[in-house]
Amino acid sequence: MDDLIKGLNPKQREAVTAGDGPVLVVAGPGSGKTRVLTHRIAYLTLDRGITPRQIMAVTFTNKAAAEMRERVERLRGGHLDGLSIGTFHAICARLLRMEADFTPYTREFLIYDTDDQQSLMKQILQEVNLNERQFSPGRVLGAISALKNELIAPDDYQPHDYFGEIVARVYPVYQKALRDNNALDFDDLLMQTVLLLREHQGVRERYQARYVHVLIDEFQDTNTAQYELVRLIGAPQNNIFVVGDEDQGIYAFRGADYRNVLQFRKDYPQAQVVVLEQNYRSTQLILDAARAVIDKNQHRTPKALFTDRAGGALVTIYQAYNDVEEGDFVAGQIARMRQREGLKWSDFAVMYRTNAQSQPMEAAFVRAGIPYRLIGGVGFYKRREVRDLMAYLRLIHNPNDSVSFNRVVNVPGRGIGTKSLEQFNAWLNRDRLTLAEGLDAVANGTAAFTLSGKAGKGLQDFAVLLRDVRALAEAGNDLT
Ligand SMILES: Nc1ncnc2c1ncn2[C@@H]1O[C@H](COP(=O)(O)OP(=O)(O)O)[C@@H](O)[C@H]1O
Ligand SMILES: [Mg+2]
Incomplete structure (x- = not known):
């Protein structure tokens, strides 16, 4: 216990050891x-039984x-068997697989990513005769995503304008198609879990009884569906420990809403509130600059951040003419500071708001001969050949x-065109x-249907391939 709260300041200690x-x-x-949350898990398991x-x-x-x-395991010394820790999506996916019998899906459901959804x-859109140039798939999907994050099912949606009517038409078709494919999109993971818990009292009570404590990091970024999930699982004991930063509500585009922090205070008026004010990461100059901006926000808990780290470099704002000049400015600053202050390339970090902005920045680094490592970015699983292979596996x-099927039926080319x-x-x-x-x-040659010529042979070869590989997989054989 002493070890555990050593290295925490008094406010952090208060939070970690708070009662039920x-x-x-x-x-x-x-x-x-995050440190508080980590210590809280260790504290609950070591000191509270x-x-x-x-x-x-x-x-x-x-x-x-x-x-x-890993940090909790180090603090406690020992493994954390059975702990449910992960993102909302990961936790929901696991729960839905376990309780698949109570859902419209089977345990083997797929999770569609953005490309699959598109x-x-x-x-x-083709099926319902809508022109995708007029109603882009991305825009329609965005609207559906927003509805799901607000837990609005196809039947409950009341459109208010013309585009809304289009969405109202497409949403149920999209939802049915997902079900027919035994697939969920990302937002479904949350919404279907909430629906499952709402509709099946037995399942709900099992999870409520199991999860005696629910802890959420980055609470300011939760959306309505996630918040509802926390409320459902946290009841009736309501040992809900949320950690959040109202000033960081940067994910508004995903339906995140820092007003959940306010909602939490309304829903749980008896909640203990702990405000942490000491900052361990930045110098005072940076905190002051941040505060000058954030103070304009009227929906926040007043807090004055302080740090022991006085002074530090001044904050500079540079308004560039365009993205190319911006990239060159950043590259130039880095090259100069590295020389002047004897720094390493790895002492620098560049952040940008959207992935698309990495391109001009990377180009500038290449021009200036600056080695860099891109974190995140278009990852391995987005590459075409990887996606093709994944499609085969799925x-x-x-x-x-x-x-x-549509993705790989003609990869490699089998002469199966759109008409076929x-x-x-x-x-x-x-x-x-x-x-x-x-x-x-088609694989077994019992189909009352054939395509002529090359396409016919192509489709049959493809079907036979799938059948044979599936038989191997089911027999538990290695594919090599
Ligand atoms: N009481 C403390 N003493 C020393 N360092 C601390 C203390 N609390 C936090 N830190 C350090 O400050 C940094 C930020 O902590 P973190 O938990 O990630 O903050 P947040 O989640 O609020 O952004 C980490 O490197 C952490 O180890
Ligand atoms: Mg954190």
């Missing part, structure tokens, strides 16, 4: 919020979850996955066959 009931910890960045299995801890990224688990939406796993695919789909509809059934029939 709701607790709200608010503070600016670098004030030790709570087992790791009884704790659900939510972080904002998978990486943060892994780090937090392909599916393109198919749907199709083997779930032969009804029409999005993956239309005929194939028309046949499936006419004979009321699922994609899996249709492909099986």
Whole structure:
């Protein structure tokens, strides 16, 4: 216990050792919020007789979850078997698989990412005769995502304008297509979990009983669906420990809403509130500059950040003419400071708001001969060949996955054009066959349907390939 709270300031200690009931910890960045959450998990398991299995801890990224688990294990000395720690999406995905019997999906459901969603939406817009140039798949998907984050199901949606009516038309079709493909999109993971818990009292009570303590990091970035999930699982004991920063509500585009912090105070008026004011990351000059901006926000808990780290470099604002000049300015500053102050390249970090902005910045670094490492960015799983291979694997796993089917049916080229695919789909509809059934029939030569020429042979080869590989996979064989 002493070890555990050593290295915490008095306010942090108060938060870590708070009693049962709701607790709200608010503070600016670098004030030790995540540290408090980590110590709280260790404290609950070491000093309060709570087992790791009884704790659900939510972080904002998978990486943060892994780090937090490791830190708690180091603090406690020992493994955390049964602890549920991860992002909302990861925790919901696991829960939905475990409780698949109570959902419209099977345990093997797929999770569609943005590209999968786009392909599916393109198919749907065609089906319902909407011009995708007029209503871009991205825009329609964005609207549906916003509805899901607000927990508005297709039946509950009341459109207010013309675009809304389009969305109201497409949303149920999209939702049905996902179900037919045994797939969920990211927002579904949350919404379907909330629906499951709302509708099935038995399931709800099981999780409420299991999770005696619920802890949330970066609470200011939660959306309505996530907040509802916390409320549901946290009840009835309401041992809900949230850590957040009202000044960091940067994810508004995902439906995140820092006003959840205010809502929390309204929903749990008895909540203990702890404000952390000491900052461990920045110098006073930086804190003052940040505060001068943030003070304009009227919906925040007043807090005056302070640090022991006086002085420091002044904050500079530079308004560039365009992105190219911006890149050159940043590259120039880095090269100069490195020389003048004897710094290493790894002493510098450049942040930007959207991924698209990395391009001019990278170009400037290349021009200036500055080595750099891109964090995040368009990752491995976004590369075309990787996505193709994933689509094959998914199709083997779930032969009804029409999005993956469309992606790879002609990769490598098998002479199966759009017309042939239309005929194939028309046949499936006419004979009321699922994609899996249709492909099986084609593979086995029992289909009451053929394509002529190259396309016919191509489709059959493809179907046979899928059938054979699936048989191998089911037998538990290695594919090599
Ligand atoms: N009481 C403390 N004493 C020393 N360092 C601390 C203390 N609290 C936090 N820190 C350090 O400050 C940094 C920021 O902490 P973190 O928990 O990530 O803050 P936040 O989540 O509020 O941004 C970390 O490097 C952490 O180890
Ligand atoms: Mg943090």
